[in-house]
Amino acid sequence: MNDPHFWWYVSRASAIVAWSLLTATVLWGVLLSTRVLRAADNPAWLKDLHRYLSGTAIVMTLVHVGSLLLDPYLRAQAGFGVIEAFVPFASEFKPLPLALGIVALYLMAGIGLSSLAMHRIPLRVWKGLHYLSYVVVALVAFHAAFAGSDTGTWWYIMVSTALIVATTLAVVVRQIVGSVAAQRQRAAARARQMPQRSERSRMIVAERVPLAEGVVGLRLVPEVGGLVPVWTPGSHLTLHLANGLERQYSLCGDPADRRSFDIAVHLSERSAGGSRYIHESLRAGEVVEIGPPHNRFELEPATDYLFIAGGIGITALTSMFASLPASRHWSLVYLGRSRRTMPFVDLLESRYPGRVRVHATDERGGRYPAAAEAALSRAQVYACGPAGLLDELTAAVPSERLHLERFVPADRTAGIVAQPVHVRMPGLGSFRVPADRSILEVLEDAGAPVTGSCRKGICGTCELRVLDGMPLHLDSVTADTEKDAAGVMYPCVSRALSPQLSLDV
Ligand code: FES
Known part of the structure; x- marks a missing residue:
């Protein structure tokens, strides 16, 4: 600490580490979004690593800024203080390179915050902010090239060249694979217009x-x-x-x-x-x-999970445990009548010791208080099982922490008298759906490119976009708030609150 260059060393080291982590974050983000290594990778740990790398990159950037503020030479010779560190162009020392670094810092913070609030903001906004990561890397490259006092050294040139080449490759891969994926999506959309076969x-x-x-x-x-x-x-x-x-x-x-x-x-x-x-x-x-x-039962990133399975409902959850990193905090409550009827029970207990609690009624008797436990926990709750269990969880756990998959539809028709609905579909026309027929049936008869599978409102196959009007959601595919946010409905069971609905595939 007595070395007058101490804070200079810290600022250079933290800058290089932050830049390397930022590059690695972008590379991992590209792997995650393109899945180019999909034969070998695993989305859950890619996602985790991406988050750890980006979080550490932000921390190292703050260490870099802090060490610049603590550097006595910069304070005395360049008058570098808090204002100069956080306000673009406030510094007379290399104003443009410093301003680029400051803007990059704010963008990094914005991207990080948007990821923390990912579930509260529209996906499009989050994605748009995430694309700014490429801008951040470019700004950091310019900032590093012109603000540092060691930019001419051979090791600096080698490190910076490697980081810039890696980022450029990531952008190129993203562009190529991204457009291939877009082509595939268009092809899939075209295929949906054809017979399902x-x-x-x-x-x-x-x-x-x-x-x-x-x-x-x-x-x-x-x-x-x-x-x-x-x-x-x-x-x-x-x-x-x-x-x-x-x-x-x-x-x-x-x-x-x-x-x-x-x-x-x-x-x-x-x-x-x-x-x-x-x-x-x-x-x-x-x-x-x-x-x-x-x-339609995606595992969202979280720090803690509580999985609750009733009987055969375990099948919807096993892939979730398998994809989580070993360090992730999670536990499973597995309920059933008897171990004889509970698939995977021994395998899960031996593979995940300490994480799995089995309640077989013929061994322990009584009812396991799954809903009360889920209500008290702070974990994200993922559950699949009989309707009674899921209804109890719905009543006890706030919807933002609860994720359900039903294999028996919830009865949502109590007190509802079906009314005729007028449905319009661009390019197909307008139709009157009588009270005794589903919207899906009428659209199928009219030749609309929509198909159903379960026809009970649980599989999600018949999903349609709502262009206009207010649907009356009667399905059990996802939470109504999610459907409204996504602007979709499931016409095999759902109807309308407004006299007319405008729908599209
Ligand atoms: S056909 Fe399964 S949800 Fe509509």
């Missing part, structure tokens, strides 16, 4: 194993070989069964393992033919058609 792919039942009493596990591999499409924790698959029925099943296991799709099917006592067909007729070696994975 074109979206199907053929899978072979590679394995069929009993997982618990009344639950069979299926491992599906592509008939043509290769890897299965990318999927994220919480996704489900639609199986198009040979008996003409369609059924959705949650994908189990680790999304990073793309050799197969694994699902678990519970034989429903009230089976209308779907689970019964799978249990009694679908054998290993047979082919089954599937739709692409869809996710």
